[in-house]
Amino acid sequence: MHQQNQQLLDALAACVAACEHCATACLQEDHVKMMAACIALDRDCADICALTARFLARGSAHAQHLMRECAEICRLCGDECSQHQHEHCQACAAACRRCEEACRQAMAA
Known part of the structure; x- marks a missing residue:
């Protein structure tokens, strides 16, 4: 597999893991209602990253379309998570930003 594709696949997988962890951790917070937007974006981001990775891995002609949407949702999720001081939110924001850039x-390219 092309090195750039592998780097993107790695970023996508890391973002899925960070978003899933963040959503689960947010559900354990004392004020879970305040975390609703974060949880929703975490779930959307994890799903689009996983789907993008599958399309990319199989060489789908539609991967480019998904990458555009993936970058947008990663940006939104990163922006939301960066507003919260929880360690899991900060780690998620960083993973989202790396994935958006990738x-x-x-x-x-």
């Missing part, structure tokens, strides 16, 4: 670089 998607944008892959689209530009």
